[in-house]
Amino acid sequence: MKIAGTQTLPLSRECAYRAMQNPDVLVQCMPGCESLEATGAQEYAMKMKMALAAISGQFQGKVKIADAAPPERFKLIVEGTGKIGFMKGEGALELTEAGEASTQVTYEGDVQVGGTIAAVGQRLIDTTAKMMIRKFFDKLVEVTAGMR
Amino acid sequence: MIPHSFDYAAATSFADALEQVAAGAKPLSGGMSLIPMMKLRLAAPERVVDLGRIQGLNYIHQDQAGIHVGALATHFEVETSALLRAGCPLLSETAGWIGDVQIRNRGTIGGSVAHADPSADYPAALVALDARIVVASKRGGERTVGANDFFVDALTTAAEPDELVKEIIVPVETMGTSYQKLLQPASGFAIVGVAARIGQDGHGRLGVTGLGARPILITDATDLAALNTTEANSDIHAASAYRREMAKVYARRAIAAARARA
Secondary structure (H helix, E strand, O other): OEEEEEEEEOOOHHHHHHHHHOHHHHHHHOOOEEEEEEEEOOEEEEEEEEEEOOEEEEEEEEEEEEEEEOOOEEEEEEEEEEOOEEEEEEEEEEEEEOOOOOEEEEEEEEEEEEOHHHHHHHHHHHHHHHHHHHHHHHHHHHHHHHHO | OOOOOOEEEEOOOHHHHHHHHHOOOEEEOOOOOHHHHHHOOOOOOOEEEEOOOOOOOOOEEEEOOEEEEEOOOEHHHHHHOHHHHHHOHHHHHHHOOOOOHHHHHHOEHHHHHHHOOOOOOHHHHHHHHOOEEEEEEOOOEEEEEEHHHHEEEOOEEOOOOOOEEEEEEEOOOOOEEEEEEEEOOOOOOEEEEEEEEEOOOOOEEEEEEOOOOOOEEEOOOOOOHHHHOOOOOOOOOOOHHHHHHHHHHHHHHHHHHHHHHO
16 A cells, blocks of 8 residues: 655754654654664664554564665654554655745655455555554654754 | 453443443444454453443434434434434435444444444534534543544544443434435445535535545535545545545535435
8 A cells, every 4th residue: 555645844854854763752653652672773673552443453563764864865664563463664754844944744655454454454454544644743743842 | 253352241321331431341332343343353352341231322302402312322223213304314314324234223323423434424424414422421421522523533533432422413404415325335334425415505514424534524515625635545445536536426416416305
């Protein structure tokens, strides 16, 4: 499944870039993320608990930042496996200045979902993925509010 | 498929149900969404509180505020209620389009509304009707939320985890109404569904389900621009572009049918 979109953050580009590389920020912004532990340079082990209405499940996986070209672009790779299925996503994020203390983030990527959740939850995967991306950016704006 | 083991308790009253939900139990109404998800192990609640034996919460009655539909009214009861058919035919017509007759006999309006499936039928009608949803909790008593504020996102409502839907209040109809739906044949869920309330002058409101993560409210039925959303849902049954086109087709059909009844 392809995902793409843009989001404006009320931060300078340097600040926005730094925030999105910061595991302490990411752990707060990724919906359901419980912990991120560094396992290498820009590589983290992730524990995630998804709770969406009645659907709930724990995922373990990793988050990796690649092809970093600060403060313009980087790649975010997220993988998770749990009892209800697995997901694997790769997104390219590009940051452009949109005025003083305003940055436009353009993202484009591909998400694959498999296992039980994909077999029976097909109808809901797309809306759920979009909702999680929305939540991520909403929270990012909130968390970084004090960093300006 | 066999679900994970869980503790089960049947609530003896609505107050008892609120207490159990406040203590962390997952509410079970008709079970038309929760039970399949538990059997597929997508949902694994540790404790389930069954609302099905609470007496009297399936009422449908009218007063000055409108028509009150108790949360445990089944889709079949909503579909066939003489009061609703006369006073709010849009809700009855919409209920008649849900799933199949077995589902309509078990599933409840409160359960469907609380689940907030992005392809469910009721949300389209409820936002078009500007219905009010009464939720209750042990902690905060009752509060009323407008339908358009209630449906927040896919499977997400304005109800807190310890709140239960108690009733839905719909207005007594003054306009012509129609619900038109393109359904996915296997599940009966809406690919798109459009609820219209139109006056003789052709003006009115629409509620659209299936197109976005939450129902889309159009307050001026002569302007369908909102149906060109870039956020349209997509799945193996229907891609975004197809949904957008079908939403326009079914909107026009619903408007024409509703206006003919105005």
